[in-house]
Amino acid sequence: MNEWAYSAEERAAIYRAIAERRDMRHFSGGEIAPELLTRLLQAAHQAPSVGLMQPWRFLRITRPALREAIAGLVEEERLLTADALGERRDDFLRLKVEGVRDCAELLVAALKDGREAHVFGRRTLPEMDLASLSCAIQNLWLAARAEGLGMGWVSLFDPQRLADLLGMPAGAKPVAILCLGPVPAFYPEPMLVGEGWTQAQPLEAMLFGNQWGERP
């Protein structure tokens, strides 16, 4: 403990949100009040960004025809991914991999255009703008969980075709279709574990000391 630490209750709340956040695929429609949606986006916007470039852009999809077109893109990629998975094709096709039509709010998160002008912290690692956007999405995810709302990050789409659909300029890039809204229940464990797709590995398997492969 130190003078900057939060209270035990505050710390417990943060660890609770981290532990209970789930990548949701099952939504129950409904809606999100505008002030709540703004609060969630403001949480995203408070993320760190390399060189303070704030590379995140969020598109709120409200037109039904556009939502339908996005669902179509995801469906096309779902089938192509199934084929690429080979012997696990049929298992994959049984999974629910998106909630594009069922969620209360559909957002697309994208990287800005003109990114090459920013070299602060990106000269050797240009992909750090994606890292910043990802931190913003994780903020949104945790805040949504605390508000009792589910979120799903869908990456099953062709980015260029989604960019074209949304009128993005050259250099901008969509990286997430975010399904957001009320859910019937939160998965007690990651859906891919619950569905028997795969098992989670323990933290110990991810930790090294000094050199790759050495015990910490």
Place this chain on the structure above:
Amino acid sequence: MNEWAYSAEERAAIYRAIAERRDMRHFSGGEIAPELLTRLLQAAHQAPSVGLMQPWRFLRITRPALREAIAGLVEEERLLTADALGERRDDFLRLKVEGVRDCAELLVAALKDGREAHVFGRRTLPEMDLASLSCAIQNLWLAARAEGLGMGWVSLFDPQRLADLLGMPAGAKPVAILCLGPVPAFYPEPMLVGEGWTQAQPLEAMLFGNQWGERP
């Protein structure tokens, strides 16, 4: 409000951590108790990952000579970045951009090797493993803030040279040098704002409705 929402106090704690998290460069040495460090890494490990591939690997640097070598890599890149910034070179060189020697714990976060075997959610967007690792780092960041510890994400390094220094196999890639530990104080605003390097843009500038450039 709905049945899954947290209490007002819990929600406030989460928004507090999101708002008060800072990318820190100033540390006051000290140490982190082993069980606290494990708790923070466990928070990172509870992040979402595409296809549950859990691509994150963390190296805890405890050898002084290795920490010094990492500081040297960062210093080399700091000078190269300064040159690449052109007319802002001297302003950049006045900024403190890392706390590698001053922080209690030095971690390197990296992507796993053998990543190409995972196509679930990555067929068209292979960089989604970096997105997952970034969510893990954001979890760690928020938990650290709640514990009263600062964290800085340093991306000023040549990734191949750092990979070589840490004995990483082909295909693995370091993406963050994480400085973690007690700080004299948390910046009231992002350090780059406080130092007059740049201004933050408001959320409104990042939001579109349906099409890029359209008002939400």
